[in-house]
Amino acid sequence: MTSTTEPHSQHGLRPGDPPPRRRGIFMRPGYLRASWVTPLFFLIGMYIVVALRALAGWDPVYDWEYIVLIAGMVTAPIGFLLGMGVFDYWLYWISGRPTVADDHASHGAYSWKDYFKVNTDHKVIGIQYLVTTFFFFVAGGFLAMLFRAELAEPGMQFFDTQTFNGLVSAHATLMIFVFIIPAFAGLANFAVPLMLGAPDMAFPRLNALSFWMLPVAGALFLASFLAPGGAFATGWTSYAPLASEQPFGQVFFNMGVQWAGASSIATALNFLVTIITMRAPGMTFWRMPLLVWANFTTSLLVVIATPFIAGSQFFVMFDRVMHTSFFTPDNGGYVLGYQHIFWFYSHPAVYIMVLPGFGIISEVISVFSRKPIFGYRLMAVSLIGILVLAFSVWAHHMFVAGMADWLRIPMMISTLLIAVPTGIKVFSWLATLWEGKLHLSTPMLFALGFISTFVIGGLSGVYVASVPIDIHASDTYFVVAHIHYVLFGGSVFTIFAGLYYWFPKMTGRMFDERLGKLHFWLTFVTFNLTFFPMHWLGLDGMPRRVADYAGTYGALNMVVSIGSFVLGASVVIFAYNIVVSWARGPVAESNPWKAMTIEWQVSSPPPVFNFDEIPQVVGGPYEYGVPGARHAVLRGGALQEAHA
Numbered sequence: 168m169t170s171t172t173e174p175h176s177q178h179g180l181r182p183g184d185p186p187p188r189r190r191g192i193f194m195r196p197g198y199l200r201a202s203w204v205t206p207l208f209f210l211i212g213m214y215i216v217v218a219l220r221a222l223a224g225w226d227p228v229y230d231w232e233y234i235v236l237i238a239g240m241v242t243a244p245i246g247f248l249l250g251m252g253v254f255d256y257w258l259y260w261i262s263g264r265p266t267v268a269d270d271h272a273s274h275g276a277y278s279w280k281d282y283f284k285v286n287t288d289h290k291v292i293g294i295q296y297l298v299t300t301f302f303f304f305v306a307g308g309f310l311a312m313l314f315r316a317e318l319a320e321p322g323m324q325f326f327d328t329q330t331f332n333g334l335v336s337a338h339a340t341l342m343i344f345v346f347i348i349p350a351f352a353g354l355a356n357f358a359v360p361l362m363l364g365a366p367d368m369a370f371p372r373l374n375a376l377s378f379w380m381l382p383v384a385g386a387l388f389l390a391s392f393l394a395p396g397g398a399f400a401t402g403w404t405s406y407a408p409l410a411s412e413q414p415f416g417q418v419f420f421n422m423g424v425q426w427a428g429a430s431s432i433a434t435a436l437n438f439l440v441t442i443i444t445m446r447a448p449g450m451t452f453w454r455m456p457l458l459v460w461a462n463f464t465t466s467l468l469v470v471i472a473t474p475f476i477a478g479s480q481f482f483v484m485f486d487r488v489m490h491t492s493f494f495t496p497d498n499g500g501y502v503l504g505y506q507h508i509f510w511f512y513s514h515p516a517v518y519i520m521v522l523p524g525f526g527i528i529s530e531v532i533s534v535f536s537r538k539p540i541f542g543y544r545l546m547a548v549s550l551i552g553i554l555v556l557a558f559s560v561w562a563h564h565m566f567v568a569g570m571a572d573w574l575r576i577p578m579m580i581s582t583l584l585i586a587v588p589t590g591i592k593v594f595s596w597l598a599t600l601w602e603g604k605l606h607l608s609t610p611m612l613f614a615l616g617f618i619s620t621f622v623i624g625g626l627s628g629v630y631v632a633s634v635p636i637d638i639h640a641s642d643t644y645f646v647v648a649h650i651h652y653v654l655f656g657g658s659v660f661t662i663f664a665g666l667y668y669w670f671p672k673m674t675g676r677m678f679d680e681r682l683g684k685l686h687f688w689l690t691f692v693t694f695n696l697t698f699f700p701m702h703w704l705g706l707d708g709m710p711r712r713v714a715d716y717a718g719t720y721g722a723l724n725m726v727v728s729i730g731s732f733v734l735g736a737s738v739v740i741f742a743y744n745i746v747v748s749w750a751r752g753p754v755a756e757s758n759p760w761k762a763m764t765i766e767w768q769v770s771s772p773p774p775v776f777n778f779d780e781i782p783q784v785v786g787g788p789y790e791y792g793v794p795g796a797r798h799a800v801l802r803g804g805a806l807q808e809a810h811a
């Protein structure tokens with residue numbers, strides 16, 4: 168995203184302000200400063216550990232597990248963030264020096280280099296999120312292809328069981344914590360302020376910090392493979408007390424979750440304040456696009472739920488590192504308590520990974536069917552219903568864990584009830600499509616693919632929500648099929664839909680529609696080829712998270728592995744299309760999809776501060792086909808007409 172607007176660094180200082188202090192090349196925020204501040208902070212952390220152990224009389228003084236934990240996972244990342252410059256403005260302020268007006272030198276993208284440094288522009292941060300999460304998506308997919316190669320045939324071919332479990336665990340962790348959740352944050356970062364008519368997020372510097380914590384988390388997850396004994400091998404659930412007995416790679420998971428969780432919470436707080444306080448005049452809650460509603464409810468879920476997983480991972484780490492007994496049974500720890508705490512976060516986390524996709528699909532379906540969203544207000548209320556019910560269903564993950572029998576039936580009923588607001592959304596999308604003027608472009612294809620796959624995932628969810636069926640299917644490949652139909656079909660399909668939909672607005676270029684459709688059909692067909700047979704495998708008794716299996720499952724596993732390899736290869740088409748189109752694709756109009764929401768009423772890409780004038784919202788965002796309908800007044804009162 169480039170702009171012809173001149174940088175503001177020459178215009179931000181008030182008369183009488185001291186000129187900005189010139190810094191040497193190694194003192195300027197960026198990678199050069201990070202290259203020496205990061206190891207410096209590692210040494211500081213190391214000698215804090217050494218000094219404390221020496222004072223306590225513990226031997227050895229240089230215990231590298233504790234040094235790597237404190238210096239490598241706490242102080243060195245803080246040094247990296249400091250070196251990159253995310254704390255510079257705050258440190259200047261808290262040091263008591265005179266306040267200097269922000270010169271906006273770190274705001275906006277004027278060349279490709281601006282995407283590789285700390286930037287406070289929400290549009291730049293959104294693209295930084297998306298590129299970074301795509302890297303971790305590719306890394307997580309590569310790990311999946313490795314363990315699917317192991318599972319293509321019965322027997323042990325390539326990996327031992329610990330390495331296999333590490334591959335499975337890191338795959339799931341990367342996909343959940345540093346791809347799906349932050350990819351939605353990236354799309355929302357770009358689109359939500361524009362949709363609200365706001366110039367930026369409420370806290371631009373906090374927004375930048377939120378992003379730069381994300382690669383720290385992903386790096387820790389990947390670095391676990393370098394630890395003695397290999398990567399963490401307890402699944403993305405990291406169940407206690409197993410996690411307390413794992414090799415040192417487990418601690419990388421515990422700390423990576425802390426960094427990813429801190430990033431999510433900071434982002435969610437930013438979204439809440441932005442949505443509540445920075446809506447354009449006339450933008451009531453009942454005029455907000457459904458993507459904004461989806462991110463509002465998702466942010467509430469993140470703020471309420473994420474501290475629970477952060478606390479649980481600290482306790483698991485303390486049990487392993489400090490020999491406490493929060494979840495270990497030896498000294499009275501409550502083993503089942505970990506599962507209660509973990510799933511109290513992690514089932515709402517499923518909706519954190521789905522609700523933003525609901526908002527994206529609502530935007531895409533309305534635009535490409537040229538119809539108003541059916542039951543707009545009920546769609547918004549159903550998001551709130553999912554938010555409330557999400558905290559009442561966690562124990563359906565524990566039907567076979569030994570929990571109290573009386574808790575099973577209420578949890579089964581509440582789990583089935585949450586299908587009601589979700590079903591409202593599916594029927595609303597179908598009603599919106601009914602007799603619409605459908606345009607089957609790439610974003611719309613991914614939206615339709617989402618509906619079909621997510622419904623299959625929802626139907627299998629009804630089965631595993633039922634106590635007797637769940638007892639039979641628990642820890643089998645039926646559960647693997649269910650979660651991938653929900654999270655790949657319900658999240659990854661919507662991420663692709665959103666990327667293709669907002670790509671012209673982000674870059675000012677159009678993508679190759681033929682390659683986009685080829686990407687969709689390859690993804691859709693091979694996704695179903697990969698995961699649908701797992702329903703049969705699971706109900707027939709094949710357990711998940713095992714490196715070997717009975718020969719009777721060999722044929723279907725070969726089909727699944729072949730499908731997964733082609734599914735992984737389909738991402739190459741997407742990457743090629745995006746990179747080449749961004750470099751030399753056809754120039755995009757400001758509103759190529761003829762949409763009504765405000766982000767499409769400005770240039771592509773948008774100006775650095777989004778709007779020359781504050782928009783005036785005068786109607787709903789989806790009133791397609793309504794004569795004279797409009798959403799906003801822009802540019803000195805010119806009415807932005809709805810496009811039929």
